[in-house]
Amino acid sequence: MIAHRSRARLAAAAAAAAALGALSAVAVTAAAPGQAWAAEEGGVAYAIQPRKFLLSHEFSFNVGVLPMDAFYKGIALGGAYTYHFSEALAWEVAQFTYSLNIDTRLEARLRNDFNPPVKRIPEPRLKYLATTSLVLKPFFGKMALVNKTIIHMEIFAVVGGGIAKPSSPGVRPTIDVGLGLRFFGWKHVSFRFDLRDYASFEGLSLVHYLCITLGVSPAFGEFRAARAPRPTGEPDVGAPATLPPLEGGEG
Amino acid sequence: MGTPYTKSGVGREAAALALALAVAAAATALLWPAAVLAVKDEAPPVIQKRHFRLGSEFYLDLGGLVLDPFTKSWAPSLGWVAHINDHLGWEIVNASFIPPLKYFSVRTHVRAQLEDSFAVSSSAFDKLQLYATTGLVWKPLYGKFSVFNRSNLYADMSFTLAAGVARYADDSLPVFPLGVAGFGLRFYVSQTWSVRLDARDFVFFRNLLPTNDLYVGLGIALNLGGGE
C-alpha cells in the first residue's frame, strides 16, 4: 500500500528533480565556460547593478496548500526565520508549517459509490512540519512586466531536514528539498513562491508531502560581507547609477 | 597605456572639436529654457531589441496528472502556439493521449486497496484517455537571470486559459468539456529551443459536479520565426 503511494510521489519528485536538472543544464549551456571574455575583440559589456535584498535577517509568512493526499487537502500556514550569510548562501534556521486539513469527498465516495460500500480505517494526517534548511541562491535577475515595469527576482533552492508530526503519536524524521522564486518589492520586503517536497520516513518507506506556498518576507540588517571593503580585483566602474525615472520604468 | 593625447594628435583634435561643438550647442540652447513637450513622450519600453522572440512554437511536454485519488497518469502532450506578440499568444492546440500501458497510468494505494481487498473492478475508475484544448496565453513577464555573473539565463512566465474536450477510456460519452487554467515558466536555450515548466489545473465537466486534476510537466519547445 505504502509502496504504491510512494511510487507515485517519487515519480513527482523525480519530475521536480528533472526540472532542476534541466534548469541547471540550461544555465550551464547559457553560461559558457569561464573564458577571458574581455579578450574578445572590442571587449564585452556588462551592466553592473547593485543587488537588491542584501539583508541578513528574513522573516517569512507563508500560506499555501498541501495537495497530494487523496482524503484531505491541507491549507499550509507557516513562517520561517532565515539568516542570509551572503548573496549566494543562507540558512533557513527554523521553518514551521501547520496543515489545516480539509476533507475531500473521497471518503463519502467510497461509502456511496461502491458496492459494497467501502469503509476504511482513517490514516494519520499531517499536523505540522518543522525543518531547518540550507538555502542556495545562485540566480539573481529581473523581469519586465508587460515591458513597463521591472521586477527583480531570485531563484533559490532549499535542502534540509526536520520533523513531520502526523495525527498519530510520535514524529517522523523528514528531508525537505525545494525550489523557490523571490520577487523583490521594496528594500525590506519581498514576496516568495516556494515549492517543496517533504519526504518523511515512516519506518523504512517514504511519505511525501508536496507543499506549495506564497509568502511575504520582511527583512532587515545588512550582510556582514556587504559592510566589508570590496576586493580590489573588482572592476572599478564608478558609482552605480540608474537612469532618471521615466514613466513606467523602474523608479 | 598612455592617453590618446600623447599618442595621437588626431585624438586630441577630435576630442576638442566634439567638445567645442557640444558646449557651443549647449550655450546657445541654455539661454532659452526648453519647453515641455505637449505630445508627452510616450514612456519608452523597458526592454528594447528583445533577445528572444517567439513566433510559432511547437512543444513536447512530459508531465503527470497528480491529483486524482485513484490514478496518477503520465500524459505526454504536444502543443502548438502562435505567438501574436510579446505578451499574447494563441495556443492553437494542446493535446495529449495517455496510452493504455502499464507505466502511463499508476494505481494509487487507495485504488490498489479497493481492487485488491474490496474486489472493486478496475472499470469502476475513470481513466483519462485523451484531451485537446485551445486557448489564450498571456506572457506578461520576460527577463533574465545572471548566472555566476558571467552570462545570462533568459526566461519568461506565462498564464494560460483554455477550453477543450476530454475523454475517459471506455466511456459512454465520446467526449466532454474541459476547462484549463495554467502557469508556465520558460527558460531559453537559444532562439530555436527552450525548456518549459508547465502547471495546469484541469476542470472536467463530465458529471454534475465538476472534478479537477493538476498537471505538472516539463518539456522542450521548438520555435520558428519570431527572431530578435
Next chain:
Amino acid sequence: MTAPGTLTRLLRAALLLLLTAMAPAAGAATPAPTGVTAFDAAMRFYYAEKYEEAAANLYRYLVSAGDSGDKTENARFFLGESLAKLGFHYAATEYYYDIAKERRAPEFVAPALEALEKITRERPFDEVLIIDDLIYDSPLGTVSEDIDDWLSYYRGVENYRHNLERWGRESFASIRPGTHYWYKARYVEAIWNLRTGGTPEDSLKILQEVVDAAGADEEVRNLARHGYARLLFEKGDYAAAFAAYDKIRGDVRTAATILLEKAWAKFYLGDYRKAMGLLLALDAPMYGGFFAPEKYVLRALILKSYCHYRAAKAATAAFRTTYAKALKTIRERTNLATVPEIYDAAVQEGELKRADAFLSTLLIERKAVSEYPGWKAAGLTAGLTKMYDLKEREVRRRIDTAVKESTRRVAEALLDFDEQMNILDYEIGLDLYRRIRAKPSATSAEIEGPAIPKFSDKVYYRFEGEYWIDEFHDLSFDINDRCVE
C-alpha cells in the same frame, strides 16, 4: 484635461447617428439655436461639463453676433475654456489672446492671462503670438502678482535676447523672489553671465542656488542641474560633473545628451571602460534619432587606445554607414532639410526644437478636430480647421527659414567629423602596422582587465544586444588592454 479617447468619440458619433435616424420625420429637424439662445444653451452645457456642445453653441453665437454682440467677450472666453478642456490648446490660445489683446471686457482679461500662463508653463505654445505680440508688445494693465511675475519674466528674456541687458535686469528685478519665475530668471542670468564673459564660478553659484531650491519647479531645477554639470565639465572638474549629471531627470532627448556628456566626463577621467559603456547605451533604439556623431569618434579613440584595432575600424565604418546618406546629400549640395538625420539634428536644440514641438502639437490637435461630428453643423469644424491650417503654414515657414542655417551648421559638423574619421582610420592602420613590424609577438600579449567575481553585492548582466532601460547608466566594458610594450 485630455481629449476623450477615440472609442468615446466613436461611441458618441454612433449614438448621434442612431438618434438622428430615430428622430421623427416630422418635417425639418429642430433648428439649431442662434444668438442669445445659443449662448444660454452653451452656458448650460458648459456648466454641465459638456464642452463639445458648449463649444458648438458658443461658436454659433459668435458667428451670429459678431464682434459687437453683448456677450461676445464672454463667448470668446468660454469657447477658449471649452476648447482647452477638450485638448485644443492652440485654438484656445487664439481666443484668450483676442481677449487679452483687445481688452474689450476687462473682467475677462485676467482669467484669459491666467489661462495663457498655464498653457505656456505646461506645453509648447506659439511664442510669436504670446511672447512677441502680446507680452512684449502690449500694455496689459493691472494684473495679479502671479501674472505680473510671468509677464516680467518673458519681458526680461526678450530684453536679454535683444541684448538689452539693463532692461532685462529691471524686468527680472520685479519678479517676487522664491517664485517659479524667479528661479527661471536666475537660470537665465546664470547663462547670460557666461555669454557676456563672466566667470563660470558666478554662474555656478547661481545655478547651485536654483538646484538647491526646494520650491523651484522640477523643470527649471533640471535645466539648472544640466547647466551646472556642463560648467563643472568646462572647468575640468570631471568627477563632480559626472556626479552632477547623475541627478538630472528629463525626456528622452535630455537623457541621450546626458549619456553622451557623461561618456566624455569618464573619458577625461581616464575611465574608458565606463565611457564605452555609456556610449553603448546610446545605441538603444529609443535614442535612434539623437544626433551624436562624436560617439563614434570617442568609441574609435578608446578602442584604438586599447589596441583593439579591428573594433576601432568597425567604429569608424559604423559612422560612415550611419551618415552615408547625409554625407552624400551634403556633397551633392542638395536640400539638407530633406535628410532626416540632418533635420532631426537641426531641431534638436533651442528655438527650432520648441518650434518643432509646437508644430507636432498643432498637427495632433488639427487631426482631432474631425473627431467631433457635432461641430460640422455649427461651422466650428471649418473654423478650427482653417485656424490650424493657417498656423501650421506660418510655423512651417518660420521653421524653414531658421532650419537653413541650422542644417548648414550640422552639415559642417558632419563633414568635420568625417574628416576626423579619415585621419583616425589612417592612424589606426599606422599603429597596427608599427606594432606588427616592431614586435610580431606583441599582438598576442594582453593585460587582462580585473576579474569578475562569481558572487558579489553587485550583479553583472552580460550585454547581449538587449537594451534594458534601467541599465543605461550602469553599462561598462570589460576589455583587455592589448597595448603591451
